[in-house]
Amino acid sequence: MNGETASLRIRGSEISLGVRAATLGQDVVDVSSLVANDIFTFDPGFVSTAACTSALTYIDGDAGVLLHRGYKIEDLAAQSNQLEVAYLLLTGELPTALEFDAFRRAVLACRDLPAGLYDVCRALPKDTHPMAMLNTLCAALSAFEEIDIDMQDESARREVAIKLIAKMPTLVAMALRHQAGKNLTEPDAKLDYTDNFLAMVFGETPVPVVVDAMERILVLHADHEQNASTSTVRLAGSTGTNPYAAISAGIAALWGPSHGGANEAVLEMLEEIGDIQHIETFLARAQDANDAFKLMGFGHRVYKNYDPRAAILRTSCHEVLESLDSAGNPLLRLAQALEARALEDDYFIRRKLFPNVDFYSGIILRAIGIPSSAFTTIFALGRIVGWIAQWNEMHRENLKIGRPRQLYLGPGPRSFVAMPDRA
Ligand code: SDX
Numbered sequence: 001m002n003g004e005t006a007s008l009r010i011r012g013s014e015i016s017l018g019v020r021a022a023t024l025g026q027d028v029v030d031v032s033s034l035v036a037n038d039i040f041t042f043d044p045g046f047v048s049t050a051a052c053t054s055a056l057t058y059i060d061g062d063a064g065v066l067l068h069r070g071y072k073i074e075d076l077a078a079q080s081n082q083l084e085v086a087y088l089l090l091t092g093e094l095p096t097a098l099e100f101d102a103f104r105r106a107v108l109a110c111r112d113l114p115a116g117l118y119d120v121c122r123a124l125p126k127d128t129h130p131m132a133m134l135n136t137l138c139a140a141l142s143a144f145e146e147i148d149i150d151m152q153d154e155s156a157r158r159e160v161a162i163k164l165i166a167k168m169p170t171l172v173a174m175a176l177r178h179q180a181g182k183n184l185t186e187p188d189a190k191l192d193y194t195d196n197f198l199a200m201v202f203g204e205t206p207v208p209v210v211v212d213a214m215e216r217i218l219v220l221h222a223d224h225e226q227n228a229s230t231s232t233v234r235l236a237g238s239t240g241t242n243p244y245a246a247i248s249a250g251i252a253a254l255w256g257p258s259h260g261g262a263n264e265a266v267l268e269m270l271e272e273i274g275d276i277q278h279i280e281t282f283l284a285r286a287q288d289a290n291d292a293f294k295l296m297g298f299g300h301r302v303y304k305n306y307d308p309r310a311a312i313l314r315t316s317c318h319e320v321l322e323s324l325d326s327a328g329n330p331l332l333r334l335a336q337a338l339e340a341r342a343l344e345d346d347y348f349i350r351r352k353l354f355p356n357v358d359f360y361s362g363i364i365l366r367a368i369g370i371p372s373s374a375f376t377t378i379f380a381l382g383r384i385v386g387w388i389a390q391w392n393e394m395h396r397e398n399l400k401i402g403r404p405r406q407l408y409l410g411p412g413p414r415s416f417v418a419m420p421d422r423a
Pocket of ligand 1: 226227228258259260286294295298301302351353356357358
């Protein structure tokens with residue numbers, strides 16, 4: 001608890017370190033004073049390191065619990081929507097009807113993009129990966145939007161947060177339309193946040209079951225504590241760079257197959273496995289230390305239990321495929337068989353490897369008609385809410401530039417040797 005101390009005995013001296021209590025989950029030992037004792041902590045991958053304080057999201061990896069500002073993800077996925085979750089993450093409270101209406105109108109009012117951004121998109125080759133397009137377009141917003149923002153001004157931060165939440169669907173839709181070789185669409189003022197996104201992508205008003213499925217996918221991807229892309233947004237933002245650049249850095253980090261790129265990799269994996277009879281071969285490959293193959297959509301740095309988001313998406317998968325009349329979807333059957341076999345396999349059991357958020361999301365997105373190469377842009381569309389809420393929280397706290405140190409293992413000082421004298 002607060003006031004408690006930990007002591008580190010090293011080289012004949014005892015260093016007293018403060019312990020800070022968490023509201024939920026792990027307390028922390030504050031090691032920030034260690035540098036004064038000429039020593040660092042060492043934690044590659046930040047497995048045991050809390051990089052910041054935050055009040056947005058709590059994960060209990062052992063219990064498979066995910067809370068946003070104290071509300072269970074199961075309740076938010078079932079009863080809320082992306083804009084309400086955005087309001088909750090940004091402000092800390094669920095909105096009243098009046099507050100929600102004002103927030104929703106503010107978001108819907110700034111979904112448009114500058115005309116120049118459409119030209120930037122058209123200049124990209126059509127076979128550009130959608131995440132490359134999204135990364136480019138988000139960074140390009142810095143060329144058209146006001147970037148001289150007083151980060152210490154709460155209302156200025158809220159304004160740019162609303163802008164980014166509002167424009168991300170239009171950016172993603174632009175990337176998907178350009179990839180499909182279709183005309184670029186603009187927001188329809190008559191439509192709401194998620195149905196407008198789908199209408200911009202597909203050029204027609206979406207059916208309610210698809211809107212509901214997309215809404216749930218966005219809510220489930222909204223925020224997830226200090227994951228790699230959120231930590232990237234925080235680190236970039238800590239330099240004082242503008243939020244469009246910081247979010248663009250987050251998009252780049254999310255793209256990786258170990259992170260948000262896994263949903264695309266899951267579909268590629270299922271298509272490579274092809275048939276239930278090949279499952280054993282791929283499970284063996286996943287356990288072979290000499291084979292780089294991993295079971296995509298499985299495992300998690302924090303969850304050592306079923307990712308609660310995966311459980312919700314598993315149910316949603318059935319509902320969506322049922323209503324889209326593709327219940328017999330071979331990919332779903334293969335995914336279910338693969339999951340069942342992995343969950344009873346000692347290798348996965350011993351390492352506590354369970355399905356994560358990416359395992360089922362791709363099957364739903366494929367059924368909706370999103371190309372697999374664009375799955376991670378949908379992840380980014382959900383996560384813009386968490387990225388900008390975390391960025392906002394960081395700027396509200398006492399901001400220090402993020403600057404990790406290292407364990408240096410290079411050569412000691414040596415004299416320069418002119419090239420003719422080198423061996
Ligand atoms: C996301 O951080 C977040 O919150 C991320 C995220 C979010 O919402 O932001 O939840 C989204 O990124 C979900 C994860 C999506 N990625 C994948 O599905 C890719 C496949 N998963 C793995 O690459 C891996 O599980 C990670 C990257 C997700 C986690 O890696 P860790 O925590 O560094 O774990 P590890 O690599 O140390 O694994 C421990 C052991 C190792 O074996 P041993 O050395 O002990 O013998 O488990 C093995 C690993 O080889 N292992 C796997 C595996 N995942 C871990 N073996 C086979 N298949 C896998 N998927």
